[in-house]
Amino acid sequence: SPIVRASGLRKTYGSGETAVTALRDVDVAFDAGQLTAIMGPSGSGKSTLMHCIAGLDRADGGSVVVDGVELGSLDDRRLTELRRDRIGFVFQAFNLLPVLTAEENIVLPMTIAGRRPDAEWLEQLVATVGLTDRRHHRPSELSGGQQQRVAVARALASRPAVVFADEPTGNLDSRSSEEVLRLLRRAVDEFDQTVVMVTHDAHAASIADRLLVLQDGRIVHDGPAGTSEDVH
Ligand code: ADP
């Protein structure tokens, strides 16, 4: 069964004449061990969909089940806990804490949750993101691509049920983008992670297993990726 399932998802911002409907009865499920890219024009509802299924925002209607838990049944405190423990996030802005080293940034969410990552796993993770010799550097001493690789490692550290990436290559040059995309691909192939990525970049979408395209709050395309060059 899927690791994430959204059914009949609806979301409207504002009310009356100025109301904007961002999601119109969206049904979508994400299977474990798959990388999905979400594309679509600006304003089509990509961020809203991701925020609703990641528990960053609440939908007006429908249901979201993540790792067997119905998000609508959780109060804000339990929703925050579920997000912290079971969901990884990668944002366009790397959101690293400048006073902490790469390794301290990677383990911070787990530390906050009162957990300690297994030393062997941490070693493997730091090596996988190619930062073994930079682990004690601060973000200001790292390139943009290296900072985003720290952010990806941070998202993977707790072995979450699902990782959401919002324009993960949006601030990167093509070489750094390639490194980060290869890393997301490895997370799926080697760690059996589930990754859902919003992107405007056709190349980023082409490394996905599945491509979803949103338009005006609806899913208008859902199929294998690789045909992404045809999508504008
Ligand atoms: P995308 O991520 O595809 O650019 P969004 O989900 O950000 O799309 O936005 C979908 C629609 O909802 C757009 O019309 C946008 O203007 C509107 N919208 C998004 N966030 C808000 C908000 N906080 N308040 C009002 N309207 C919003």
Ligand code: ADP
């Ligand atoms: P956009 O998708 O429109 O570019 P952002 O991704 O910067 O906007 O942020 C969208 C929403 O996600 C904001 O409402 C913000 O509160 C939330 N957000 C951004 N970063 C984090 C984070 N690290 N943890 C939790 N929520 C975040």
